[in-house]
Amino acid sequence: MNNNIYDIAIIGAGVVGSAIAQRLAKYELKTILLDKEADVAMGTSKANSGIIHQGYFTSKGTLKETLCLRGSALFNELCPQLDVPFKRTGALFCATTKNELKTLEGEFKNSQERNAPAEFIDDRGKIKKLEPLLKESVIAVLHFPEAGILVPWDLTIALAEHALLNGVELKLQFEVAFIKKNDEIFTIHSSEGEKIQVKTIINAAGLYSDKIAKMIGDESFNIIPRRGQYIMFDKHSLNLQKILFPTPTVVSKGIVVGPTMHGNFYVGPNANEVDSKEGTNTSIKGLNEILTGGSKLVDLPLRKHITNFAGLRASTLRHDFIIEPSKQDGQFIHAAGIDSPGLTSSLAIAERVEEILQKDCGFTFSKRTQYIPTLSSQIRMENLNEEELKSKIAENPQWGNIVCRCEMVSEAEIVEACHRQIPCTNTDMVKRRLRPGMGRCQGGFCQAKIMKIISRERDMLYEKVTKTGGKSYLVFNRTKNLGSEIFNGDHL
Amino acid sequence: METDIVVIGGGPAGLAAGLAAQENGSEVIIIERDHELGGILQQCIHNGFGLKHFKEELTGPEYAQRFVDLVKDSPIHVMLNSIALSITPDHQVVVMNGKQGIVHIQAKAIILAMGCRERTRGAINIPGTRPAGIFPAGQAQRFINIEGYLPGHRVLILGSGDIGMIMARRCTLEGMKVLGVAEVLPYPSGLKRNQVQCLDDYGIPLYLRHTIIDIRGKERVEGATIAQIDEKWRPIPGTEKYFDCDTILFSVGLIPENEISVQAGISIARNGGPDVNEYLQTTLPGIFACGNVLQVHDLVDFVTEEAQHAGENAALYAQGKLDIPTPSPEQKITILPGENVGYVVPERIDGLQTEKIVKFTYRVKNPRSNIRTQLVSNGKVIYTRRHKFVLPSEMISIRAKLKPEDVEGEIIVNVIEKEQLVNIIERTMMEEN
Known part of the structure; x- marks a missing residue:
């Protein structure tokens, strides 16, 4: 069969899509994770309470109840494995x-x-x-x-990065325009005219999961x-x-x-x-x-x-998660209607999707031979003691250059973020990974400097560096008819 | 590493303080986080600086350069691209930079001159979406004047602070369209001269008692709505005005940047600056503060003056010559802002054994004309000065001769009508109202 055909495409790189990708990365599957935005965790996953719940106030027998309890338990193992800070505050x-x-x-x-x-x-x-x-x-x-807190995009980014580390592909800024099916193979068309061929689709498109479902004629729910x-x-x-x-x-x-x-x-x-x-x-x-x-x-x-x-919560009138193959097509699986407690349930939703793939979709999973079970997060200046920091600076002077003084972030950390599995190409991506701009000055001092680092590290014209991707430009043309430039200096 | 005095910050305050300390016989190190000295003055390319101090009109970089040149010709040691990570009550400063790594400096005295930062949109809870194109005015100033980029085409400005009005003119001169400036107060919050020279001269409308009630746009700002507010600061329905803009600048106040001061255990006063005595010494002996980290100034010339005072005192302290008595509880003198006064520097007087002149700087809450400053202690007026007018945008500075026998416990600074004497009880009642 054609090598360009994927086994599984996950539409939506929020916490649910990323959790599914991370889970499937254990197996010898050709999986791709798609998102319309310039980063993962750009929808509901980046604006919620960040609470890991304990099943409270869910209705008996619902998926919400079951998956919330199961999901919460799964964090005990996953968070240390992926280096995601998590605290059961109660x-x-x-x-x-x-x-x-x-x-x-x-x-x-x-x-x-x-x-x-x-x-x-x-x-x-x-x-x-x-x-x-x-x-x-x-x-x-x-x-x-046992209720706890974590940073929801920390979790999503770590899940996606771990999936990428183990062979899953990620395609950002891929907005699904329509889906066709021929000879048991789906073709997903993007709004930019790109195509992806795939055997099975997982609909984790969050707020847009109803729109994606309708692309195969499934009108069973509305978000x-x-x-x-x-x-x-x-x-x-x-x-x-x-x-x-x-x-x-x-x-x-x-x-x-x-x-x-x-x-x-x-x-x-x-x-x-x-x-x-x-x-x-x-x-x-x-x-x-x-x-x-x-x-x-x-x-x-x-x-x-x-x-x-x-x-925005992606609610439906079912008042429960929709995790099931579409009635229209058994190779199209919904992970939809994920409102609270969606973050808590995300890992259990991924587990449930894996079961469906095995049971209903005919996948026989074989373990990936070179599976890397852990992910290390970036080394953060705030976690280094003086001796460690000294030796870091001796190795690389950028460790000694503070770019964000509210959250104490060094140039070295931002440079690294520009070159990780999901490279940072806009200022909000850096902000979600390292926090510059999340402090009390909200980026007033550091944003212009971070733009320079991104311009230099990603080889982009300074004015093409955006806040969130797309057309979210921070500056336009130059003053005094100066020419466009890729920043290439040391002095931010 | 050891030295007499470490100055944290190489802006106008740090430069003047460092020079004064050096001229008074101290060995001085100035720590600057940027790659050049001068601080925010470097991006203030408009003129109007130096009229008081140099009796001539300079641009920000020119004003800064005069001090930078003096520092360069002096034995002052400057550490650029360096950040002060922490200070301790016994005058140790931990500094980090890419060249030397982490350096511990043991000083005899420290001068805090870190400046201030801008209040943000989030700090005043303006609703709407969060697209690109929303900037503190100072950040837009940096984009235009330092980086050489236009941060937008059609601009709405919230806040008529000096930076906001100066940026209205700057944006206009660079070919951007400034649609208006909205201000919640019933009067402009910056200097009158900036209103005239930056708004009126360019026909930029100023909407007083207005605020932004909505911001639109997903990727980039697409528009914003302002509305008039009532006396309880609630938007008045029917007064909404929509602006088709791609940029919103916020000039809604400055906040002294005191993170390392707080960490060291220095008490912070109500205006956000360190609590200082008449020597500009903080609550930690040998640690002094000046410039915008102490109080947000209207003119840099006053920063220079204040910083020189701090520098001289720090030098005396480092040489063991600054004799500040530790006042007993009965001798303690607290300075309190009274009628129509927002804050006063200093917050306390530690040494009033004999008659002496003390400088007070403060701002009023509301504009008034034909009015006077009164210092009141123990129910008696101990000092009076008349003002033709007072404005919240202008820092007032007085030098009052104080006699120990006149002062007891506290001094209340009132800016009131003639004959009107406000005592502490009335003042409390007024605040409650």
């Missing part, structure tokens, strides 16, 4: 009224039935001990000690984007111990006040259905809503916010 659901207290008691029972470790506490002293910042109005909490807005606060402005939830309602788990892996904290999300799948704008109303919501649990520090953003 979460508190908080009740301020008797009714809410009853809801929490009910959920406590459900959690016991699920064998999810939980603790119901209505003693103020004990509550205070768990989270000193909680307001006095909180009369009871349901504590899930309803549900927007959640967030406000991020500066480091050390509130030293939260736990992820704090209100008592959930039928609609959502409510507005969280949660710590991040880097000592910041955030408030959000609210939940509103929106028309546009690109509608990631925040609004005055939404921002006020989440500030009010967050203030019910803790006193929020004033004027310490550093940014606000919104993410």
Whole structure:
């Protein structure tokens, strides 16, 4: 058979698509991961709460319940293996009224039935001990000690990089325009006229998974984007111990006040259905809503916010994940409708997709002979002690050049990020990997310098370096009729 | 490595402080993170600098160069491309650069002159999408004046701070179209001369009491909506104006950059700068602060003056000649901002054994005319100075002769109408209101 035919194409390099790619990379398969954006994790995977849940508040017997519990367990092994920072901080659901207290008691029972470790506490002293910042109005909490936090794009990038390390191909800026099938082979056409031939397609296209499904005539579900807005606060402005939830309602788990892996904290999300799948704008109303919501649990520090953003949940009317072969075509598998707890479930979704491929799609998997089981993340200056840093600088002076002073990132780290498996070609890619621009100055000092590094390392004209890819240009033509240039100097 | 004085930052404050310390007999090292001295002045290519200090009008780079030349001709040691990683209460500075790696410098005194950074869109919670084309005004200034690139074509500016207004003119001169400047306050937040020379002269509209309520665009900014705000800062429906712009600049304030100060254990005052006494000494003995890291200045000339004061005192300290008594709790004098005053530097007076002149610098919260500054202690007015007008954009500086017998506990700085004496109780009530 033609060598150019792939076994599996995964459409969508969010956390789900990347997890599937990482899982399939163990086997001798010709797999390709496709995404329309310039990086992985560009949709829902980059704008969510980053919480690993414990199955709480999922309906009995749903995929959400099963895969959330299974998914959470899988992180214990995967995170050290892929060098992804992960912390089981624990979460508190908080009740301020008797009714809410009853809801929490009910959920406590459900959690016991699920064998999810939980603790119901209505003693103020004990509550205070768990989270000193909680307001006095909180009369009871349901504590899930194994709930955790991670950076969702850290996870996605690591999964994709690990897949690439083991032979999976990644094609970015490949927007699927239409799909044809002839002689058991799909041809995926991009909007730029590129073609990919493949035996089996996995639809992990997130917000656009309904659009991709329709390309093969499957109209069994529609994605309803549900927007959640967030406000991020500066480091050390509130030293939260736990992820704090209100008592959930039928609609959502409510507005969280949660710590991040880097000592910041955030408030959000609210939940509103929106028309546009690109509608990631925040609004005055939404921002006020989440500030009010967050203030019910803790006193929020004033004027310490550093940014606000919104993410879209890819919800469906099924209110459950859709992980199954399409009724239209058994070689087209949906991993769709992934809203909360999608991040937690991502690894278990990949496991489920693997089972489907084996059972329903006729794949017999043979282990990849030269499988590399681990991935090392980039060495970070912040993790080096003085002696280690000294020897790094002696080897390469770029270690001694700080580009981002809010998050302390050196030139050497950014140069490396420009040459990893997924090379950074825009400033937001660097930001998601190393954090320059995520601090309190939000890139005001370092963005122009990072553009120079990308220009030099990727051999791109300075003005062609974008913020997020596509046409997100940061600068246009030169002043004084100066010519276009690829930066080629040392002084950033 | 050992030296008398380490100055952190080679902008206008660091240069003047370093020179003053050196002239007063100290061995000085200046640490600069950039590859050249001069700091942000290097990108301020407009004129208007130096009228007070040099009695002539200079551009930013020219003003900086005068000090850079003096430093070059002096025995001051300059470390370029170097970042101060940390400082300690016993005056150790850890410096890193690509050439030497990590260097520990033991100094006798330290001068903080790290400057400030710009407040961002996120810090004031402006909603909308997050496409390319949203810049702090200073970053756009860097793109145009240092890198030589245009950051856009059609520009909307939020905030009428000096950088915002100067950038409105700069963008216009470079052929960009500036559609307007929106300002939440009922008056421009930068200097009057900048309003006239940078906006009025170019017919750029200024929308007072307006803010941005939405930003559109996925990849690059495609437009923004501003609206008028009411007295509670809420947008007024029906006042929305949409701008078809590809660039939004934010000039919404500057924040002293004090990360290493905080790390060392220095107390930070309400304006974001270190809490200093009348010698510009922070809460750690032998560590001084000056320039925009201490308080955001309106004119660089005042930075120079303040930095010289800090440099002289640091030199005296390093030589063991700066005799600051440690005041007992009863002798402690705290300076408090009172009626219509945002903050005051210094925050305390540590040595008032005999009569002496103390310099106070401060800004008002609201513009007023025919008004006076009053220093009040123990219910009595101990100093008065008249002002024709006061503006939040202009730093006020006074030198008051203080007598120990007049001062007790605290001094409240009020900027009020004649005859109106505000005591601490009324002041508290006003703040609560």
